[in-house]
Amino acid sequence: MNNPIKVAVTGAGGRMGREVVKMVLEDPELRLVAAIDHSGDGRDAGEMVGLGACGIKLTSDLELALVEGQPDVMVDFTIPQAVMGNARTAIKHKVRPVIGTTGFRPEDIEELDRLCKAQGIGGIIAPNFSIGAILMMKFAAQAAKYMPHVEIIEYHGDQKLDAPSGTAVKTAELISQNRQELRQGNPNEEETIEGSRGGYYDGFRIHSVRLPGVFAQQEVIFGGYGQTLKIRHDSYERAGYMPGVNLAVKKAMGLDGIVYGFDHFID
Structure with missing residues (x-):
């Protein structure tokens, strides 16, 4: 050896x-x-x-x-x-x-x-070394070619220091490689509570949840006419x-x- x-x-x-x-x-x-x-x-x-x-x-x-x-x-x-x-x-x-x-x-x-x-x-x-999380990112990037309306929700414990997570940012970058910038939602929408629509990235939104008892999860949600697609990864340890x-x-x-x-x- x-x-x-x-x-x-x-x-x-x-x-x-x-x-x-x-x-x-x-x-x-x-x-x-x-x-x-x-x-x-x-x-x-x-x-x-x-x-x-x-x-x-x-x-x-x-x-x-x-x-x-x-x-x-x-x-x-x-x-x-x-x-x-x-x-x-x-x-x-x-x-x-x-x-x-x-x-x-x-x-x-x-x-x-x-x-x-x-x-x-x-x-x-690497923002994430989990094989499952990497597959989630790749599947999301592929889906973005066909369903450009998308939002990301990521969940971590309340002691995490950065938001959004590195995994969410990397996912957003990969999605953007397969999707033209597209401003989603009603063009006249107004946030009555600041930040309620999440962080803006290349036309779509990233939402960060921070709660005790949570380890690490991420959900990428795509919306189309009469349907949605959800790609989710959960880490437990x-x-x-x-x-x-x-x-x-x-x-x-x-x-x-x-x-x-x-x-x-x-x-």
Whole structure:
């Protein structure tokens, strides 16, 4: 077997980060070499996820962890305020970023793409690593060719920091590739409560629901004469994202520059 891919996990102590740590430790083709978390409390990463000691301790010093661990790939599930700095640091050390944190602007992606290419490496930014969610996006993009009247409703827990979700934005981008801008609804409609029609994107609306008890769901609703089409995806636990993250880590090794969206790897 070839040498395992060496992986650093940023945000390792978070709920998603722990799933990534567990996934890496359970795959013989991967090797955990660094676990970075703002707490940096020195816990063993393996013990943290219930797999027994692995010898990798949680640290808050990203740069030192990259220098000492020399990872091939850094998986980042942190927060929008931290992810750009983390990615710049990783790329500086020729570590390929695989990023599930959302909140990126187009200019952020362009910057990271430029930095990666200058270092001769690649990386992946994906608003969603769920195979089912990617299929939902692809089905929605296909449907938009024939049913241009559409709205998106996305549901997340009340602690999510960005709205709309990265998944909703990516879905909207894919829909817009197959649909001319079309202002929907009555041209004389008036919002009696500001924002009640949702966020405007290329002629259609995106609605963000934030409630405790909700994990992650999205519904894309198409309307036509005498009919509607609803495409919905529901996520129930974070482990459902791990097959996609695993594939992304392995795909990143052969990329040049940043790929935005996991849909590029699902035919």
